[in-house]
Structure formats: C-alpha cells, structure tokens
Amino acid sequence: xxxxxxxxxxxxxxxxxxxxxxxxxxxxxxxxxxxxxxxxxxxxxxxxxxxxxxxxxxxxxxxxxxxxxxxxxxxxxxxxxxxxxxxxxxxxxxxxxxxxxxxxxxxxxxxxxxxxxxxxxxxxxxxxxxxxxxxxxxxxxxxxxxxxxxxxxxxxxxxxxxxxxxxxxxxxxxxxxxxxxxxxxxxxxxxxxxxxxxxxxxxxxxxxxxxxxxxxxxxxxxxxxxxxxxxxxxxxxxxxxxxxxxxxxxxxxxxxxxxxxxxxxx
Amino acid sequence: xxxxxxxxxxxxxxxxxxxxxxxxxxxxxxxxxxxxxxxxxxxxxxxxxxxxxxxxxxxxxxxxxxxxxxxxxxxxxxxxxxxxxxxxxxxxxxxxxxxxxxxxxxxxxxxxxxxxxxxxxxxxxxxxxxxxxxxxxxxxxxxxxxxxxxxxxxxxxxxxxxxxxxxxxxxxxxxxxxxxxxxxxxxxxxxxxxxxxxxxxxxxxxxxxxxxxxxxxxxxxxxxxxxxxxxxxxxxxxxxxxxxxxxxxxxxxxxxxxxxxxxxxxxxxxxxxxxxxxxxxxxxxxxxxxxxxxxxxxxxxxxxxxxxxxxxxxxxxxxxxxxxxxxxxxxxxxxxxxxxxxxxxxxxxxx
Numbered sequence: 001x002x003x004x005x006x007x008x009x010x011x012x013x014x015x016x017x018x019x020x021x022x023x024x025x026x027x028x029x030x031x032x033x034x035x036x037x038x039x040x041x042x043x044x045x046x047x048x049x050x051x052x053x054x055x056x057x058x059x060x061x062x063x064x065x066x067x068x069x070x071x072x073x074x075x076x077x078x079x080x081x082x083x084x085x086x087x088x089x090x091x092x093x094x095x096x097x098x099x100x101x102x103x104x105x106x107x108x109x110x111x112x113x114x115x116x117x118x119x120x121x122x123x124x125x126x127x128x129x130x131x132x133x134x135x136x137x138x139x140x141x142x143x144x145x146x147x148x149x150x151x152x153x154x155x156x157x158x159x160x161x162x163x164x165x166x167x168x169x170x171x172x173x174x175x176x177x178x179x180x181x182x183x184x185x186x187x188x189x190x191x192x193x194x195x196x197x198x199x200x201x202x203x204x205x206x207x208x209x210x211x212x213x214x215x216x217x218x219x220x221x222x223x224x225x226x227x228x229x230x231x232x233x234x235x236x237x238x239x240x241x242x243x244x245x246x247x248x249x250x251x252x253x254x255x256x257x258x259x260x261x262x263x264x265x266x
Numbered sequence: 267x268x269x270x271x272x273x274x275x276x277x278x279x280x281x282x283x284x285x286x287x288x289x290x291x292x293x294x295x296x297x298x299x300x301x302x303x304x305x306x307x308x309x310x311x312x313x314x315x316x317x318x319x320x321x322x323x324x325x326x327x328x329x330x331x332x333x334x335x336x337x338x339x340x341x342x343x344x345x346x347x348x349x350x351x352x353x354x355x356x357x358x359x360x361x362x363x364x365x366x367x368x369x370x371x372x373x374x375x376x377x378x379x380x381x382x383x384x385x386x387x388x389x390x391x392x393x394x395x396x397x398x399x400x401x402x403x404x405x406x407x408x409x410x411x412x413x414x415x416x417x418x419x420x421x422x423x424x425x426x427x428x429x430x431x432x433x434x435x436x437x438x439x440x441x442x443x444x445x446x447x448x449x450x451x452x453x454x455x456x457x458x459x460x461x462x463x464x465x466x467x468x469x470x471x472x473x474x475x476x477x478x479x480x481x482x483x484x485x486x487x488x489x490x491x492x493x494x495x496x497x498x499x500x501x502x503x504x505x506x507x508x509x510x511x512x513x514x515x516x517x518x519x520x521x522x523x524x525x526x527x528x529x530x531x532x533x534x535x536x537x538x539x540x541x542x543x544x545x546x547x548x549x550x551x552x553x554x555x556x557x558x559x560x561x562x563x564x565x566x567x568x569x570x571x572x573x574x575x576x577x578x579x580x581x582x583x584x585x586x587x588x589x590x591x592x593x594x595x596x597x598x599x600x601x602x603x604x605x606x607x608x609x610x611x612x613x614x615x616x617x
Contacts, residue, residue, distance in 0.1 A: 070518050092520035102511045106533045106610045116519035118529070146610045166519065 017049035017202035018083050018093065018169035020069065025078030027064055028227075037227035038064045039075070044221060044230060051196055051203040053213035056223030056231075057260065062206040065228065066174050069204060070096045082170065092116055095163040099175040101155035103147040109158050110134065110143040116166040133165035134158075136195070153184035164195070171196075173205040177212065189215060190241075197240055210260075214252050215242055222259050232259050309371040310354030316378025317347035323382045324403070327390040331401075335410060336389070339403045343381070350374060400580035408584035415569070420588055422564035426482065427554050427596075430489025434550065435543055438494035442501025442542070446535070447527055459498060467492035467553045475561045485557035492553040493546035497539065504538025505531045537611060540604045547600060551593050566592075 027039040038061035046052050054062045067073050068080055071090040080087040082094065095116070103112045114130045117123040123130075134143055137157040147155055156176060163171060173192070177185045193216055196203050207213050213220045214236055222232040234256065238248055321343030324336050353367045367374075381402055387393040389401035408416070445452040445459075467488045478484035508531050516530050558567025566589045573581035 067514075072514055072517065090517040090520070092518070094518070096514070096518045098511065098515070100511065102509075102515050104512060104515075104530070104533070106536070106608075115516065115521075119516060119519050119521035119525050148610070162515075162519070 016167075016169055016200045017047075019048050019081075020046040020170060020202065020204070021079075021081040021084075022065075022069070023079050023081070025065070025068065025075045025080060026227075027061070027068065027073075027075045039068075040227040040229045041078070042228065042230060043078075044233065046202055046204065049200050049202055050219060051205070051217045053205045053207055053217035053220045054223065055207060055210060055213045055220055055256065055260075056228060057225055058208055060223050060226045061228035062223060063174050066096065066172050066204065066206050069170075070094055070172055072096075092120060092166045093168055094170045094172060095166050095168040096172040096174060097156075097159050097163050097176040099178050101147070101152075101159040103150075103155055103158055103162075105147050108144050108146055109139060109150070112147070112158055113161045113165055115162055120166075129165050129167075133161040136164060137161045137191075153180050153188065156180060156188065160192075160195075164199075168201050170202045170204065173203065173207075175206055175208070178207070178209075185212075186244075192216065193240060193242070210253050210256050211244070214249050214256070215244060220252075220256060222256060232256075309375055310350060310368055313371045313375035313378060314347045314351035314354065316375050316382065317343050317350060320378050320382040320385060321347065323385045323390070327386075329389050329401075329403075330392050331389065331396060331404075333389065333401065333403045333407060335403045335407045338410075339406050343378075347378075397577060397579050400583060404580035405584050405587070408581050412581060412584075416585065416588060419564060419566045419569040419585070420592065422562075422568075423554060423558065423566045423589075424592065426485055426558070426562065426565060427489060427550065430486040430554070431493050431547065431550055433486065434490030434493025434546060435497050437490065438497030438542065438546065439501050439539060441494070442498040442539070443505055443527070443532065443535075445498075446502045446505025447531060459495075463495040463499065467495075467549070468556050471557065471560060481557075481561040481563070485554070485562050488553050488557055489550045492549040493543075496545035496549065497542040500538045500542025500545070501535060504535025504542075507538070508534040537608060540600070540608070543600060544597070547596060555589075 022042055022044050025039055025042045026037070028035050028037040030036075042065065044052075054065065056062050064073075068075050069087065071087045071094065074088070082091075087094075103109075104115070107115070110130060111118075113133050114123055114127075117126050117129065131140075131143075134140055137160055139154060139157055139161070142150065142154065147158070150158065159176070177188055180188065189212060192203075196216075203217075205213070205216060217236055220232075220234045220236060221230055222234065223229065224231045234252065236249070236252060238246060242249065321340045324340035324343065329336055350367065350371070353364050354371070356364065385401055385403075388396065388399050389403065441455060441459075445455050470488055470491065471484075474484040474488055475481055478487060512530050512534060513526055516526055521530070554565070555567040555570075558565035559571045562568060566585050569585045570582055573579070573585065
C-alpha cells in the first residue's frame with residue numbers, strides 16, 4: 001500500500017532538531033545458521049523537529065530499526081544519515097529511551113541522570129543540567145533514591161531525564177510507556193508531547209499503541225509484519241495540545257487499525 | 267488492671283512502671299503469661315541467676331585437678347551475674363547498653379547454664395575425661411598466663427592471612443575482569459584456570475615449601491592461590507552476566523570502552539565479586555592453618571600443633587576460641603564492607 005498522505009513541514013521545527021534519512025535499509029539476523037530478515041528496503045525521511053511514530057505489529061522489526069538509528073548496530077544494506085552525515089556508531093545527540101528503564105541499580109537517581117555527562121567527561125562543569133533534568137520530570141524529591149525504591153512510572157521518568165540531560169537532537173523512544181499502567185501512560189504521553197513542543201528535538205517513537213501514535217505524532221509510519229516494510233505514511237495534522245476525544249483522531253485511528261487488519265471490532 | 271482479662275496484652279506492658287509492676291506479679295499469673303513475660307523482663311533475672319550458679323559451682327566442690335584460676339573465674343561469674351541483674355532492674359535507664367543486654371538475656375541464660383554444666387562435668391566430678399576436656403578455669407589460665415605467646419601467634423596468623431588474601435583477591439579480581447571482558451584473554455587464561463583452579467591449594471604444600479625461598483612466602487602464595495580461584499571465577503561470571511541493555515544505554519550516552527568496564531561492568535559484577543571474596547576467605551583460612559601446622563614456625567596453627575605436642579589441651583581450646591573470633595571478625599568485616607558498597611541491593615544476608 002502506498003502512503004496515504006505526505007506531511008507538510010512540521011510547524012514546531014526548531015533549529016535544534018536533527019534531520020534523519022533512512023535510505024533503502026535492510027537488515028537480518030543469523031539465528032542458528034538461518035537468516036531471519038527483519039527489515040526490507042525501508043526508506044523514509046524525518047524533518048528537523050518532527051515527531052514520527054513507527055507503528056506495527058509486535059515483533060515486526062521496529063525496535064531493530066531504532067537500534068540502527070541509534071547506531072548500536074549497522075544495517076546489512078542501505079544507509080542512515082543524521083543531518084546528512086552517515087550514522088556509524090552511537091552518539092549522544094541521538095539518545096534512546098528503552099521499553100525498560102534500565103536504570104543502573106547501583107546509582108542513585110541523580111547519578112543515573114548524570115550518566116551521559118559523566119561518560120562524555122563534562123559532568124564537573126555541567127552539574128546544573130542534571131538538576132534541571134530531574135526537575136523537568138518532577139522528581140526533585142527523589143534525587144538520592146535508588147532505582148529499587150521507585151515505581152515503574154518514576155523509573156521511566158528518570159530514564160527520560162537521563163536522555164534529556166544530553167540535549168538530544170534526536171530522541172528515540174522505544175515503546176517507553178509500554179509497561180506502565182494506563183493512567184501513568186496517559187499522564188506521561190501528555191508530558192512527552194509538551195516536552196517535545198518546548199524543546200524542538202526530532203522524535204522517533206516506536207509503539208504498538210495506535211491511540212498513542214495518533215495522539216503524539218505529526219506523522220505515523222505503519223509497518224507490515226516481519227520483515228518490516230512501510231505500509232503507509234500518514235500525516236496527523238491536528239494542532240497541539242490535542243484531545244483524546246477529537247473525532248478527527250478517532251477517524252485516523254480507525255483507518256490505521258484498518259491498515260493493520262484490526263478494524264473489525266471498532 | 268484490665269490487662270489481666272486481655273491475654274494478648276499481657277506480654278506488652280505499655281510503660282516501664284507497668285512492666286515493673288508486671289514482673290512483680292508474674293509468679294501468680296498462669297504459666298502462659300509467665301512465658302510471654304520472659305523475653306521482656308524475667309529472662310534477665312534468670313540469666314543473672316544462671317551466672318551466679320556458675321560462680322557457685324566453681325566454689326562449692328573441690329577441684330579434681332590443680333588449677334590456679336578457679337577463684338578468679340568464680341568471682342568474674344558473680345560480677346557478671348551482678349551486672350546482668352542491675353542492668354535488668356534499672357530497665358531503660360541504661361539506654362542502649364541495657365536494651366542490648368535485655369535482647370541477649372536468653373543467650374546469657376543458656377551460656378551461664380552451659381558453663382555451670384561444663385564446670386561440674388569436668389573440674390568437679392570428672393564425667394568428661396581429663397586432660398582432653400579441661401574446665402573453664404584451665405582455659406582462662408591460658409589467657410592469663412600464656413597471653414604473650416598467644417598474642418604473638420595471633421598476630422603472625424593475621425599478618426600471613428592478610429598478605430596472602432589481599433594479593434589473591436586483587437589478582438583474582440583483575441583476572442576475572444579481564445577474562446569476562448576480553449575474548450582473547452579468556453582464550454588463554456580459561457584453560458589454565460580450569461586446570462589449576464580446582465586443585466586444593468593445600469596439595470601444593472610440599473612443592474611450595476621447597477620451591478619458595480621461605481616458608482612464609484610459600485604460605486603467602488598458597489593463601490593467595492586459595493583466595494584467587496573463587497574470586498576469579500565469580501568476578502568473571504559477574505562481568506559476563508551483566509545485561510547487554512546496560513551497555514546499550516551507556517553507549518548511546520557516549521560511553522567509551524574504559525567507561526563500560528569501570529562504570530558499568532565492574533559495579534554490576536560487584537555482588538558476584540563479594541560472593542567470591544567470601545568463598546576465598548573460607549578456603550584461605552583452611553590453607554593458613556594447614557600451612558602453619560606443617561611449615562611455618564609461628565601463628566595459631568603452629569600454636570595448636572605445639573600445644574598438642576605438650577598435651578596442653580587447654581591451650582588448644584584457648585587458641586581455637588581466638589581463631590574462631592578472628593575468622594568470624596574477618597567475615598564480619600567483609601560483610602560490613604559489602605553492605606556499605608552495595609547499599610543499592612535489596613535483601614542482602616545479614617551476618
């Protein structure tokens with residue numbers, strides 16, 4: 001299926017967001033000698049400051065695509081470019097928030113958030129950025145707590161702060177809200193939307209929650225089953241802040257569920 | 267008092283005064299209440315009585331042997347009985363010391379009874395054969411009359427153990443991190459580890475004693491070997507089992523390989539490392555004692571051997587007690603260090 005629509009330039013684009021180009025990327029895994037293709041000739045471009053959701057059935061290869069964008073792995077073929085430069089390895093301008101918070105259990109909240117600055121050797125002069133990031137996610141009272149003392153939602157907030165403290169140009173969200181309870185998820189969706197609007201970084205969100213995708217993103221890219229191929233590229237042009245009950249969003253949600261073959265129960 | 271009609275409340279007096287009033291009347295209460303009352307107040311009194319019994323048991327009958335410290339032991343027992351009694355009666359006035367003693371009162375009671383029984387069974391009626399089972403005063407005599415030699419031995423043991431253990435722990439830790447991190451180091455070191463590691467360090471004794479310039483350096487080597495093997499294996503498995511997700515997170519945040527080793531792999535492996543350090547401590551104690559018994563001319567193991575040669579069984583028990591305190595102290599120290607470094611862990615074993 002071809003793209004339903006083409007997005008116009010995102011209105012919130014600021015200078016700080018990075019552009020991302022994915023050109024003809026294919027990837028596969030070797031599992032006990034057998035080759036398992038996961039991505040099949042995927043190409044798309046993300047403009048600076050855009051919020052793009054990658055939507056697809058579970059296990060279709062979306063998360064693999066994010067690992068390629070993050071530079072944690074190299075694709076079998078095709079290229080990925082950030083602002084025109086090929087992505088060859090991880091770089092702190094592209095930070096990932098994973099499905100599991102993966103906080104380091106031996107570090108306090110403050111030290112977890114400080115991780116990136118410490119790894120880049122700039123913590124000594126930039127300590128205030130850690131405080132600011134913790135403030136931003138509303139956990140100032142917990143800076144000395146250890147991860148096992150936090151709830152799931154708080155841990156994921158810390159993971160978000162740990163990413164944001166690096167001033168990313170491209171924020172990569174790999175189902176970051178997937179394991180949270182539905183109330184916390186709704187709160188955090190709104191927080192992510194407002195953070196993105198204020199900061200202007202480019203955001204790539206992998207999710208299998210259609211409502212989350214249409215609520216947050218300017219653009220929803222729908223993938224097929226594995227090996228993932230782009231099925232549709234849909235613009236979501238409702239202004240922010242959005243409302244979950246917006247009939248336009250409901251309509252869009254229904255269309256997307258249709259693309260995934262799941263509209264029968266709607 | 268309404269408490270008498272509410273059995274649940276009997277064991278829990280609301281205040282000190284109430285508790286004291288309770289203790290006075292406890293004998294007229296049914297058995298169950300007396301039993302419930304014991305951990306609170308009564309057991310201190312009974313423990314004091316047990317120590318008084320121990321003191322009396324020393325004086326009541328004539329000793330069957332020639333021991334010079336019987337009177338001193340009896341007096342000490344009465345002093346302890348007095349301290350326990352005073353502390354119990356003054357209740358919370360003595361603060362933490364009083365509270366700690368109250369908590370340990372059941373143990374003090376059992377200890378007093380055990381000492382009395384030991385005294386009677388050895389020094390007074392000889393139910394246990396002498397000289398293999400010396401009475402308490404004989405062991406006290408060792409501490410008062412042979413103290414310098416015992417202290418020298420203890421000091422020599424600590425020195426030998428500490429040197430070997432530190433060398434073994436550091437070497438084991440570095441080896442473990444290297445094999446856990448680098449494939450090529452693992453390729454070369456792993457087979458050697460598998461070949462040599464499981465060998466009990468004591469099996470090297472004969473070779474070590476003639477290849478090393480001194481028995482002291484040979485023993486240090488053996489203790490290091492006994493410590494190093496478990497520390498290496500556990501550190502290695504700790505580093506190898508670190509979740510890849512941690513590395514992914516650190517790498518996307520800009521971490522270099524040195525950061526991944528020092529700030530991710532090692533802290534994540536620390537709980538394993540401490541298990542290795544604990545196991546290494548246990549096996550190195552065994553090597554220490556054997557090495558001292560066989561080759562080194564000092565230390566507690568040597569003292570034991572020497573005491574056996576003179577059939578001085580009281581000295582052996584005295585040395586055993588010192589050894590037990592030192593080993594237990596070393597483990598306590600290790601666990602304290604672990605608790606401090608691993609505060610982030612939930613539910614660690616309290617030693």
